[in-house]
Amino acid sequence: MATEDTSTSTREIVELTKELIRFPSTRTRPEEIFNCARFIENWFNRHDIPCALIEHNGVPSVLALPQRERTPLLLMSHMDVVSASPELFEPVEKKGKLYGRGAIDDKYAAALSMVLLKNRIEKNRSLGIDDNQLALGALITGDEESSGYDGARHALGQIACDFCIALDGGCVETIVIKEKGVLRLKLVAEGKTAHGARPWLGINAIEKLMEDCRIVKGFFDGLTDSEHWHRTMNLSIIRAGESVNQVPDRAEAVFDIRYTENDDVDELVGRIQAAVGGTVTIQEREPLFISSGSPYLDRLLDLAPQTRTGIAHGASDARFLTQFDIPGIVWGADGNSSQHSKDEHVEIESIGRLYELLDRFVADLQESPIG
Template structure:
């Protein structure tokens, strides 16, 4: 655990936000150097200047892949100085997701060294690691790009859940922009204009109506958050344009295209829908069955957020979302990881990899 905690601290000190792209590069190069210093073959990849590091036991192929990311959301500089206190490690990225990169690296190193001590070739190891650099902004040049060149049977995205909860389903994402247009006029003579803000406000209430009254266990139904509004440029002018952006999360029970069409028919504003991000639904897998047989106190569940796991379906890769305990502190000023949970997670993953190596599927 000390090695994983100390390595996580090293990674936290990189201010690897997307406003500091050079720090993401430095962090990725640090990981590449660490792996090579431990005689672990790896590949440094870039897509549109976003780095990813791939370490596989065989060329482009592995039965089990651990996936993590090193980019983090913005934070004040003090949060990039890790603090270990009361069994917790605090800092930006402590739980989202630098502990996962560190754990994956140490587990891979230890499994390789263990096999070498037994006189086994690296090719027998059923474990690979993928660490990416853009999960917080969509994962298109990280996970999506890298997974297209990897052949694996089962992927564990170490980016959610808890030690006692494996996530097998995540909601999809739809960004919906509503643009209202009116007619400008002087603020002293509003009757000569048409106020786009007022039109937008009315239409926002209409959109809200499509999400009211929905009930399901664990709130597993579509939700919306009115997250951004742009309108007006001068106090003494009737605004002629206003726009709102909705963050919509949907489930497998929703027809997204039909929902957008219904909203457009019900409002006077223009509705612009971004291409929806897919749901993540874990298919049945013998690997998951084997993991649950080892992790007897762990259950499967759902999550309302989204992660790079959604790309697994695109490449027909069975997988799950799993991780250490962070008490939902992601992106907060109190972000932390429970160190004891790291030990439990490492032990379960180590036993799982050993089980797959000794009894291949």
């Protein structure tokens, strides 16, 4: 049962999330990502919390850290969202859920980080504890949905912390310790153009591409696992043809492939290229996220006995943690897998449970530091 403090904090998080949702902070509207970042910066300033707005290649991030050699715990979230119709940027609270673009991905998490940091600082100040003794910092980035390179990857290179929680997945009962890697392949088939009335004079690139797509699909058929922890492929984009009365001489397809630690990506791409008639190029390649063992995770699991570890099929900015040797996990509130959908929402009750566990974790780290 939630305490009065938790209920008050949950309501504050929900109201702050509503304000953040109203910013249409999509990749196509970079000025709104900046507006959202400045709102967050101003919110921290109003509560006398030191922070910095970092900009890299036109992408803003907001970083609030105690001034100490290393921060024990960093909460990482993001303010950018995928595109949506205008009505989704007007939050709606209904039957214990908060609806809107970014409700679960990932503006509730930004709001939770902000409120938790504020409340812990205020409690420390009431006890006469210096701000820089705080065991918590927050990083809120602006490009997770597009790449994460100029947000999380850039900012994490400037941060010294012992453990990071990416509040961007899982649910209160499941802490994610593995996420699949991402491989985007483009396949191009070349043909010979001719008039559509004399197709025998041409070579139809679409037909060649269709055959190659069937070959690529074969590299993913027959893979079975109860949790689908194997490589998967989604044929997501096809481009071909310029005129209905012309034999197309070029056709291309884009495949969204998710792979696991059991796949040799270079070997897989080589086998695909050898099997198809067209040309294969790698458009994007992102590593897996695999959480290393950490006493911080052990401590968290002790404090949250109803929570277990698990896996996820998506990718997040957590993949950059390994690059900087930062142990971490992916965790979050409950959103019923509604990310990017028209009914995107977050379960408000789960925000309260997550907040309470994180608050307990930060207090425990302050009272009994690890290491």
